[in-house]
Amino acid sequence: DGGITQSPKYLFRKEGQNVTLSCEQNLNHDAMYWYRQDPGQGLRLIYYSQIVNDFQKGDIAEGYSVSREKKESFPLTVTSAQKNPTAFYLCASKGGLNEKLFFGSGTQLSVL
């Protein structure tokens, strides 16, 4: 079945550590996105990529980095510069003329 796979489901970060969240899609979509969700709040855009080898900052990119070396993959690194990383992270993709975003099941990141 086609879809978006995020891993791990839960992730813990130690002080000063970088961690990477995985996002893989087999929908053949060109565009991919990373959103952050804090408890009881809406989704905020971190980074997005419209095509392989290209990506743009969203509204809250500070402390995060991404890469888009393959069409299927869009990993997000939460760096030590992100001082408040505890949140739920959602990856999404979009393709063709379809306007809607398809979402993964999310990764909950917590700080030890």
Place this chain on the structure above:
Amino acid sequence: AQKITQTQPGMFVQEKEAVTLDCTYDTSDQSYGLFWYKQPSSGEMIFLIYQGSYDEQNATEGRYSLNFQKARKSANLVISASQLGDSAMYFCAMRDTGRRALTFGSGTRLQVQP
């Protein structure tokens, strides 16, 4: 800049009754799209319904309908015959034309009571 406003942090509805979740938006674009997503406690985002700004008819998908009032810049979600499984967070979103991403509102938590 685009903005989505959901003024109802929480709503209660009795099973089998209809409920309306409010959404207002602000944009300077002439062409835009509006979405509603459902987020159960498991966290995944489930697409419910889409309305294009030039669509003449209000969108409907099963028990979901979108009450689109362009002049008032509102796109309210109507859920008919509520079920216990409808208990979830509901997000209104708008297509950001420049970035081809979605801008989300803060959400409404709906609780369906038996």
